[in-house]
Amino acid sequence: MNFLDDDYLLTTDLAQELFHAHAATMPVVDYHCHLHPEEIVEDPCFTDIVAAWLTDGNNYGDHYKWRLMRANGVPEALITGEGDPWEKFLAYATTMDKAIGSPVYLWTHMELRRYFGIEETLTEKSAKAIFDECNAKLATPEFSRRSLLRRMNVDTVCTTDDPVDDLHYHEEFACEGDTFAMLPAMRPDKALNPDKEGFVEWVERLEAVSGTTISSFDDFIAAMSRRIDFFHEHGSRLADHAADLMTYDEATPAELDAILAKARAGRELTALEVSQYRTAFMIQLMRLYSDKGWTMQIHLHAMRNINTREFGIHGADTGYDAINDRSIAEPLYHLLDAAARGGDVPKMLIYSLNPNDYMAIATVMGAFQGDMKQRLSLGNAWWFNDTRTGIRRQLEVQAETSLLGNAVGMTTDSRSFLSFPRHEFFRRILCELIGDWAARGEVPNDVDYLAPLVENVSFNNAKELFLCD
Numbered sequence: 001m002n003f004l005d006d007d008y009l010l011t012t013d014l015a016q017e018l019f020h021a022h023a024a025t026m027p028v029v030d031y032h033c034h035l036h037p038e039e040i041v042e043d044p045c046f047t048d049i050v051a052a053w054l055t056d057g058n059n060y061g062d063h064y065k066w067r068l069m070r071a072n073g074v075p076e077a078l079i080t081g082e083g084d085p086w087e088k089f090l091a092y093a094t095t096m097d098k099a100i101g102s103p104v105y106l107w108t109h110m111e112l113r114r115y116f117g118i119e120e121t122l123t124e125k126s127a128k129a130i131f132d133e134c135n136a137k138l139a140t141p142e143f144s145r146r147s148l149l150r151r152m153n154v155d156t157v158c159t160t161d162d163p164v165d166d167l168h169y170h171e172e173f174a175c176e177g178d179t180f181a182m183l184p185a186m187r188p189d190k191a192l193n194p195d196k197e198g199f200v201e202w203v204e205r206l207e208a209v210s211g212t213t214i215s216s217f218d219d220f221i222a223a224m225s226r227r228i229d230f231f232h233e234h235g236s237r238l239a240d241h242a243a244d245l246m247t248y249d250e251a252t253p254a255e256l257d258a259i260l261a262k263a264r265a266g267r268e269l270t271a272l273e274v275s276q277y278r279t280a281f282m283i284q285l286m287r288l289y290s291d292k293g294w295t296m297q298i299h300l301h302a303m304r305n306i307n308t309r310e311f312g313i314h315g316a317d318t319g320y321d322a323i324n325d326r327s328i329a330e331p332l333y334h335l336l337d338a339a340a341r342g343g344d345v346p347k348m349l350i351y352s353l354n355p356n357d358y359m360a361i362a363t364v365m366g367a368f369q370g371d372m373k374q375r376l377s378l379g380n381a382w383w384f385n386d387t388r389t390g391i392r393r394q395l396e397v398q399a400e401t402s403l404l405g406n407a408v409g410m411t412t413d414s415r416s417f418l419s420f421p422r423h424e425f426f427r428r429i430l431c432e433l434i435g436d437w438a439a440r441g442e443v444p445n446d447v448d449y450l451a452p453l454v455e456n457v458s459f460n461n462a463k464e465l466f467l468c469d
Contacts, residue, residue, distance in 0.1 A: 003121070004109055009388070009428040014445055015435030022451045023427035026459035027155035028420060031466050032185065032240055032297060032411040037159045037169035039417075040182055043146045049134035050085040052418055053111075054092060062416050063319035064104050069095050070319065080314055086131060093127035103387045103425070110421040115143075115151060145417055150179055152420035155459070156467055158185040158238055163227040164205045167234045174235070183467070185238040186231050191224065192241060192281060194263035195274050203264060217256035221284045228288050238466050239289060240297040243282070244304065245324065248331035248338075251276035279335065286339040289346035295466050296346045299382065300328060300361075301354040317415075323353050323384060329360040336368045336376075347372070347465060349408065351379030355393055362401035374406035374465070382413065386422065391429045405453045408462045427458050 001007060010016040046052040055061030061080070069079050072095040077083040079091075099105040112118040116134055120126050137143050149157060161167065161184040173182045190202040207214050212223035228239075249272060251259070259273045269277075289296045305311040307320040314320075332350075339345045345368055350361050358378060365376035378398050381390035398407050410426035412419040431454060438445040 009432050012435035014438050015431040018454050019431040022454045023458045027153045028423050029156045029462040031158045034160050034415045039145050041169045041173050043144045045144050046138045048085050050088045066319040089131045090127050094124045096122050111418045114421045148417045154180045156181045158183050160187045163188050164209050183235045187240050189242050195269045217260050242299050244302050246328050246331040247275040248334040249275040287344040290344045297349045300352045328357050333364045348376045349379045351382040358397040407457045
């Protein structure tokens with residue numbers, strides 16, 4: 001087997017047939033990403049491969065790549081700064097010379113092959129020729145933003161949108177039409193964090209766009225309900241929450257009103273007050289999502305911006321995050337139980353950045369299944385776990401604790417238009433794993449029997465769960 005040949009990762013005949021005849025042909029539903037909707041609507045070409053691949057100069061790029069470059073001693077000017085594009089690309093190429101074993105190394109070469117047809121290994125020596133060829137192609141209409149999505153057989157892409165967004169780009173895109181759909185997915189992080197800078201101003205914007213005077217916590221939830229209605233009218237059936245740390249503390253209505261008033265006055269909240277607010281807010285959101293038939297995504301156990309010096313320079317989402325290791329099972333079950341008492345557990349997808357949490361999350365979720373197919377699912381191997389080892393482990397836990405055939409596949413969680421070969425990466429690993437099981441006699445070595453499961457996990461389940469009423 002050669003590097004990234006047609007059968008890479010597919011170590012059995014069964015895996016090869018499942019992938020090539022079934023998984024590879026399925027369209028892509030990318031139900032959680034961070035692409036800018038305005039870029040999809042306006043559909044410009046990238047100025048060069050660095051803008052498409054690393055950064056546009058505004059810290060909006062691929063922090064997976066940035067972390068590796070920093071580990072290689074590359075100056076920040078050639079990572080997120082205003083350095084020369086060729087020098088940035090060369091710095092990345094020299095980093096790749098040392099990156100074998102990293103998923104980024106595989107993604108880099110998959111992206112060169114799938115988008116640009118370049119099969120040469122990226123090295124310091126080959127960098128200039130690859131740089132020039134990519135730039136020449138990116139200058140053509142066949143490599144515009146939308147064209148890049150079409151190349152990857154994208155059926156639907158869900159952007160990440162603040163509740164106060166007006167969604168006019170989604171309206172414009174829906175009127176224009178294309179071969180794929182672009183749908184909003186609500187991300188109420190600013191509402192979830194009353195202790196963070198900007199909360200006061202954000203609530204004022206919520207009042208304005210919802211037409212609601214917010215004088216109490218109930219008013220706040222009523223305003224959020226109106227925004228959920230607005231998103232629903234625009235095709236949204238998903239919400240995502242960077243909860244990071246799972247806590248659970250109950251509060252009375254009077255206490256919640258006082259906490260909200262204190263936050264709006266710009267006064268510092270205690271840890272208990274933040275937890276009480278977030279607990280009540282999440283429970284109310286679960287009720288609203290359940291009423292609408294939405295799927296609620298929760299991302300847990302990220303420690304964000306832990307290098308405070310660099311965070312102060314570069315801001316959030318620039319590669320200064322890590323895995324948290326606090327307890328998760330008890331607060332999670334309390335949250336689900338509180339929602340369940342009111343019959344308000346929505347469809348949920350729960351991710352953890354810490355793979356040690358998988359069994360705890362999966363077994364807690366198992367106690368709240370019922371009344372529909374896979375009401376709760378373990379989120380795919382996220383962020384630092386988006387590796388062959390991490391994906392296999394997440395799939396194994398899904399299979400061991402629930403139903404693999406109901407898993408909802410892959411999402412890029414990416415800011416890059418060139419990240420969509422990660423769906424292929426996931427599908428190859430899925431087929432590899434099933435092929436390994438069959439080779440050991442754990443599942444039937446029967447393509448006809450296994451193919452529907454592979455197709456469902458690759459595409460059909462996500463389409464059904466997230467995008468159909």
